[in-house]
Amino acid sequence: MKRLPYLLIIFVLISFISGCTPQKVEAPVELTEEIRVASLKGPTSIGLARLMDQNEKGESNNKYNFTMAATADEIVAAIGKGDLDVAAIPANLASVLYSKTEGKISVVAINTLGVLYIVENGNTLDSIEDLKGKTIYSTGKGTTPEHVLSYILKSNDIEVGKDVTVEYKTETTEVATLLTTNEDIVALLPQPFIAAAQEKNENIEVRFSMDEEWNKLDENSSLVTGVVIVNNEFLKNNKDSLDKFLDEYRESVDYVNNNLEEAAILVGNLDIIPAAVAEKAIPLCNITFIEGSEMEDKLSGYLKVLYDAAPNSIGGNIPDEGFYYKR
Structure with a gap:
């Protein structure tokens, strides 16, 4: 009879260990190392x-x-x-x-x-209305720069081809070179190309942020x-x-x-x-x-x-x- 407590203890321990033994489950998906x-x-x-x-x-x-x-x-x-x-x-x-x-x-x-800005080598632009009669040099014909510029100009009652001319170049660097080497040039350029151009010509000034002009038209988007x-x-x-x-x-x-x-x-x-x-x-x-x-x-x-x-x-x-x- 004295052995019973010991047998009981062993039985309880075996039951506890068996209960804690991990059951076979589906392996979790391994996280990507990098x-x-x-x-x-x-x-x-x-x-x-x-x-x-x-x-x-x-x-x-x-x-x-x-x-x-x-x-x-x-x-x-x-x-x-x-x-x-x-x-x-x-x-x-x-x-x-x-x-x-x-x-x-x-x-x-x-x-x-927005990283697009209207910039000029000169001092003729004080408002978006001053773009009338100007030629804007840009890249991105048929892509987002053209769509953004057209949207903002049209929303300000400025018609491309009538009130303003947009001349598209193939490379952004080509527009930046025009801007740095010629006076009275207006361009649509993204950062950081503007900052790089300003390193070469301190007369280049940012006039309008396309981001700010967009927000004036639509505060939600x-x-x-x-x-x-x-x-x-x-x-x-x-x-x-x-x-x-x-x-x-x-x-x-x-x-x-x-x-x-x-x-x-x-x-x-x-x-x-x-x-x-x-x-x-x-x-x-x-x-x-x-x-x-x-x-x-x-x-x-x-x-x-x-x-x-x-x-x-x-x-x-x-x-x-x-x-x-x-x-």
Whole structure:
């Protein structure tokens, strides 16, 4: 009888251990070791500069494999092959990809608002009305710069071909050269090309921000230059990692906007644009981080304007709700 308590204890222990033995369950999806992130050299990479630097030093929460491409076509090709998880690309291209891939990507944030400005080598423009009778040199015939300029001019009762002439060049650098070497030239240029031109000619002045002119016409939407997209297959398996990335991205953008000199050095060291140019350009590049419902409002309004001008510029359709990731 004295053995009973010991047998009972052993039985209880065996039962407890058996109860705690893990049951065979389906293995969880393994998180990607590194998040593969691509961006374009220029404004859409500037907001990432701090995070890129932290990643190189091993100070970021996630591990990242950052690449910068010279053209959007390189990024599109990599997305098509499944070689990228996240990318910073032009806003209209995100819409095109959503249509082409039948919803296999989502937009997670706006990272750059308007970077287009009316500038002149001279002193003749005080208001948008003063563009009447002028020739504006620009690039982007048939693309977003033309659609944005036409929308703003038309909304201010300025008719292209009648009140103003727009002469399109093939390369942005060609317009910048005209601006730096000729007086009384008016141009539509993006940052950081303006800052680079001002380094060569101090008489070049920014007259109008297309971003500000847009906001005068529509307070709900915005002129959106760049967005961040995610491969939905990656999102499905790595939502927590994506959300951590978004938090780190927001912190990086805040750092860039609030620490100009240090951020310009980072941008130069990362070979995004030269540091001296970056210090002048960053305040005018409208680097931002907007997500959720505000992102949808601003971006959907912008895409509607592009759709009305040229449906193919956004893929032929205005994206549905599935286009927007809201955590």
